[in-house]
Amino acid sequence: MKRDTICVQEGYSPKNGEPRVLPIYQSTTFKYDSSAEMGDLFDLKKDGFFYTRLANPTADAPEKKLAALEGGVGCMLTSSGQAASLISILNIASAGDHIISSSSIYGGTYNLFFKTLKEMGIETTFIPCTSKASEIEQYFRKNTKLVFGETLSNPSLDILDIEEFAKAAHSHNVPLIVDNTFPTPINCRPIEFGADIVVHSTSKYLDGHAVALGGAIIDSGNFDWTKGNYPMLTEPDESYHGVTYTETFGKAAFIVKARAHLMRDLGSAPAPMNAFLLNLGMETLALRMKRHCENAKKVADYLVTRMQGPDAKISWINYPDLPDNPNNALCKKYLPNGSSGVISFGIKGGREAATKFMDSVKLAAVVTHVADARTSLLHPASTTHRQLTDEQLKDCGVTPDLIRFSVGIEDPEDIIADIDQALANI
Numbered sequence: 001m002k003r004d005t006i007c008v009q010e011g012y013s014p015k016n017g018e019p020r021v022l023p024i025y026q027s028t029t030f031k032y033d034s035s036a037e038m039g040d041l042f043d044l045k046k047d048g049f050f051y052t053r054l055a056n057p058t059a060d061a062p063e064k065k066l067a068a069l070e071g072g073v074g075c076m077l078t079s080s081g082q083a084a085s086l087i088s089i090l091n092i093a094s095a096g097d098h099i100i101s102s103s104s105i106y107g108g109t110y111n112l113f114f115k116t117l118k119e120m121g122i123e124t125t126f127i128p129c130t131s132k133a134s135e136i137e138q139y140f141r142k143n144t145k146l147v148f149g150e151t152l153s154n155p156s157l158d159i160l161d162i163e164e165f166a167k168a169a170h171s172h173n174v175p176l177i178v179d180n181t182f183p184t185p186i187n188c189r190p191i192e193f194g195a196d197i198v199v200h201s202t203s204k205y206l207d208g209h210a211v212a213l214g215g216a217i218i219d220s221g222n223f224d225w226t227k228g229n230y231p232m233l234t235e236p237d238e239s240y241h242g243v244t245y246t247e248t249f250g251k252a253a254f255i256v257k258a259r260a261h262l263m264r265d266l267g268s269a270p271a272p273m274n275a276f277l278l279n280l281g282m283e284t285l286a287l288r289m290k291r292h293c294e295n296a297k298k299v300a301d302y303l304v305t306r307m308q309g310p311d312a313k314i315s316w317i318n319y320p321d322l323p324d325n326p327n328n329a330l331c332k333k334y335l336p337n338g339s340s341g342v343i344s345f346g347i348k349g350g351r352e353a354a355t356k357f358m359d360s361v362k363l364a365a366v367v368t369h370v371a372d373a374r375t376s377l378l379h380p381a382s383t384t385h386r387q388l389t390d391e392q393l394k395d396c397g398v399t400p401d402l403i404r405f406s407v408g409i410e411d412p413e414d415i416i417a418d419i420d421q422a423l424a425n426i
């Protein structure tokens with residue numbers, strides 16, 4: 001099946017007389033006729049549901065859908081994107097280990113690595129997302145367990161050179177984990193470029209309507225754990241009667257361990273209702289992504305016209321699809337159908353003018369969210385980064401005039417008219 005069809009059809013096929021639409025299995029637990037049958041589930045000898053922390057049929061459907069969309073062997077949903085990133089790392093790294101990460105990543109992920117993982121004894125080296133394999137080489141240590149990056153970074157819209165990062169990782173027998181939240185598998189499938197594990201915040205475009213927090217981990221099944229230093233996968237797990245994940249589960253070793261070990265112990269499971277909403281949202285994912293990209297291109301083209309002439313109101317625009325964008329070559333390679341609906345730009349007149357613009361938009365909503373059906377925007381300098389001085393803002397790549405604009409799926413003329421009237425107010 002093609003991606004558009006997978007979005008609609010994959011993951012749930014009702015049998016004779018069953019509900020046409022995926023039911024919400026609002027149940028913590030599942031009934032069996034004998035304790036022997038349930039015992040087999042506990043021992044991972046049989047596939048099945050017994051407790052919603054570990055698996056639930058409503059989550060199972062979008063898990064299958066996402067695995068198919070990304071081209072992986074398995075997927076596990078989590079309660080948030082943060083939980084997905086954390087579990088993907090803790091599954092193969094622990095105290096005393098080291099990881100390499102692109103520095104162009106979501107702020108929440110940066111804090112997770114820089115503060116929390118450090119406190120847990122895992123050290124991170126941050127490197128530029130455009131590094132070549134030969135440059136990444138120098139950052140590897142004996143205890144390096146993985147390389148991490150973000151396809152299209154939130155909010156800086158930098159593009160990861162996935163092939164170079166994969167090449168460097170594989171030459172040291174470590175996997176590449178890629179956060180593919182912004183492009184979604186409709187615009188990029190990182191596994192095709194060498195990524196081994198893909199993570200998502202499903203709270204953004206995958207859900208698409210800003211109704212449910214969620215995350216996902218997808219395992220490509222391509223990485224050979226027996227060639228690297230991963231005893232947690234290649235040696236017996238005493239908390240599971242001595243099962244060796246690579247021997248028993250083969251290509252699915254990573255994703256089975258993520259569920260059997262870490263979801264069991266950490267418990268950041270998705271609610272059935274949220275899994276249902278995610279599944280429903282993903283049915284229109286392909287349609288929406290196409291529209292988000294078309295609309296964003298029109299808005300970006302309009303903004304370019306507002307950089308010129310005596311009444312210029314825009315000082316700069318960052319949209320990777322624009323030909324003169326520094327990331328345009330990488331965009332053409334990895335995101336040929338469009339990057340996403342997110343654009344950032346600067347308003348002439350700095351912090352004050354940007355605030356005036358924020359107060360003047362009518363259709364676009366000022367929210368701490370991004371990547372859903374409704375057009376929204378955020379001014380980091382007066383909200384998420386308000387405690388920082390102009391100098392400190394510059395250091396973290398957020399200028400005082402920066403507006404993060406998430407173009408929705410409304411009629412593009414209405415979105416542009418809204419921006420136009422707000423600019424007239426400055």
Ligand SMILES: *Cc1c(COP(=O)(O)O)cnc(C)c1O
Nearest residue numbers: 080081082106154181201203214
């Ligand atoms: C939002 C986001 C996250 C965190 O996801 P939550 O669902 O908010 O926990 C991680 N990565 C990226 C790229 C994001 O945009």
